[in-house]
Amino acid sequence: MRALLAAFLVVSSFLATSHAGATIKIGFAHVFSGPMATFGEVARQGVELAVKEINSTGGIKGQTIEVFYADTAAKPDVGVKAIQKLVTEDQVDIVIGLVSSAVAVAATPLMQELRCPLIVTHAMAEEVTGSKCNPWVFRITWNLDQCFKASAALANSLGAKKWAALGPDYGFGQDSWKYFQKYLSALGTFSFEKGEFVPMATSDWKPIIKKLENSGADGIMTSLWGNNLRDFLRQAQEEQFFAKRQVLCVVGGSVEIFTALGFLDMPQGVWFGTPYWYESFENPYNDKFVESYKSLSSSRIPPSYAAYQSYAAVKMLKGAIEKAGSSERAAIAKALSGLTVTDLPVGSTTFRAGDHQAIFDLSFGRTSGRIAKGFKRIRGLDPIRIFLGQEVSPPVSETGCSMTPLN
Numbered sequence: 001m002r003a004l005l006a007a008f009l010v011v012s013s014f015l016a017t018s019h020a021g022a023t024i025k026i027g028f029a030h031v032f033s034g035p036m037a038t039f040g041e042v043a044r045q046g047v048e049l050a051v052k053e054i055n056s057t058g059g060i061k062g063q064t065i066e067v068f069y070a071d072t073a074a075k076p077d078v079g080v081k082a083i084q085k086l087v088t089e090d091q092v093d094i095v096i097g098l099v100s101s102a103v104a105v106a107a108t109p110l111m112q113e114l115r116c117p118l119i120v121t122h123a124m125a126e127e128v129t130g131s132k133c134n135p136w137v138f139r140i141t142w143n144l145d146q147c148f149k150a151s152a153a154l155a156n157s158l159g160a161k162k163w164a165a166l167g168p169d170y171g172f173g174q175d176s177w178k179y180f181q182k183y184l185s186a187l188g189t190f191s192f193e194k195g196e197f198v199p200m201a202t203s204d205w206k207p208i209i210k211k212l213e214n215s216g217a218d219g220i221m222t223s224l225w226g227n228n229l230r231d232f233l234r235q236a237q238e239e240q241f242f243a244k245r246q247v248l249c250v251v252g253g254s255v256e257i258f259t260a261l262g263f264l265d266m267p268q269g270v271w272f273g274t275p276y277w278y279e280s281f282e283n284p285y286n287d288k289f290v291e292s293y294k295s296l297s298s299s300r301i302p303p304s305y306a307a308y309q310s311y312a313a314v315k316m317l318k319g320a321i322e323k324a325g326s327s328e329r330a331a332i333a334k335a336l337s338g339l340t341v342t343d344l345p346v347g348s349t350t351f352r353a354g355d356h357q358a359i360f361d362l363s364f365g366r367t368s369g370r371i372a373k374g375f376k377r378i379r380g381l382d383p384i385r386i387f388l389g390q391e392v393s394p395p396v397s398e399t400g401c402s403m404t405p406l407n
Helices: 002-020 037-056 076-088 101-114 144-156 171-185 206-214 226-238 255-265 284-294 305-324 329-336
Strands: 024-030 065-071 094-097 118-120 137-139 162-168 196-198 219-222 246-249 271-274 349-351 362-372 375-387
Touching: 024 037, 024 076, 024 305, 037 065, 037 255, 037 284, 037 305, 065 076, 076 094, 076 101, 094 305, 101 118, 101 137, 101 171, 118 305, 144 171, 144 219, 144 246, 144 271, 144 362, 144 375, 162 171, 162 206, 171 219, 196 206, 206 226, 226 255, 255 375, 284 305, 305 329, 305 349
Parallel strands: 024 065, 024 094, 094 118, 118 137, 162 196, 162 219, 219 246, 246 271
Antiparallel strands: 271 362, 362 375
């Protein structure tokens, strides 16, 4: 019996030691195919940079990180299957990613069924940290309330009184216009034209530009992004559209857009919003992140918000595991709730315990006549306005979230 007990203790000690040095598995679910594939690849670089930094310094409490990738194709059914495979077959400890709001909304209740934490890096749908919130799901990017409360505050300072909208013809486009009107109306007297919502496949923007001109609006709020925004900006610049009105690209502050247009084709005097702009923050963590990211390619392109949010999600995971002392799924989820990490490029970031929405400072900037800091191929933003996360985040009581305890 003593011999058997001794053998058991040896095995138990070995298993405990093995677990302490086990790999932490991240499932990275993003869009890697179709017209948005570039966005996913940029996000992948952010994850890989964070993992490289952490693993090169000994990992997290002795555990190194391994990443498993899955393509959501930005489609809910594909995304759900991809996440299920990551959790049930690859046995990941956490899922990070998702750019499509439709995918994120479908995935949010799924994570509670799978009992696996999820950090949403890009999708803005309110339901994720609102009516569908649950103890397994967190969001590192801004939501619609944060984005449009800040957008409205900026718009209120621009002098335009008649606003029109241009957005993609799906939920995000219509919701953006609804939230913009809600928050701007609370600040003063404004008039609003009927929104123009266009298919993602649109290539000829001149008829749309003409409609916006004929509306008589002196302010344009556009929620276009990606290739749509790039093409609209280029064609609108040719039509001298920006000379007579204020234009606010609420989610357009992406390095990919600026690089695609270059210094000459990017119009001057247009406002861009973003959850992260690399010129906005002066601190050693941002300096290190920018330089490390630029070293990934010979072109030395600075990081976009897609890269930053994926990078930040991994850093939040690190903070959670250090706080919990465990990489077990439930322990990670419990530790993420209410977690604050201070050494991020944007500064202090908190997953608010009441709804798991990240609270951090947001950037809006106007394209200027100068070149961007450290990268001569694009326009810099000047001025840049920072909106404090606490000031643009509605209280949990207004989000529709009723967080249940983790059991």
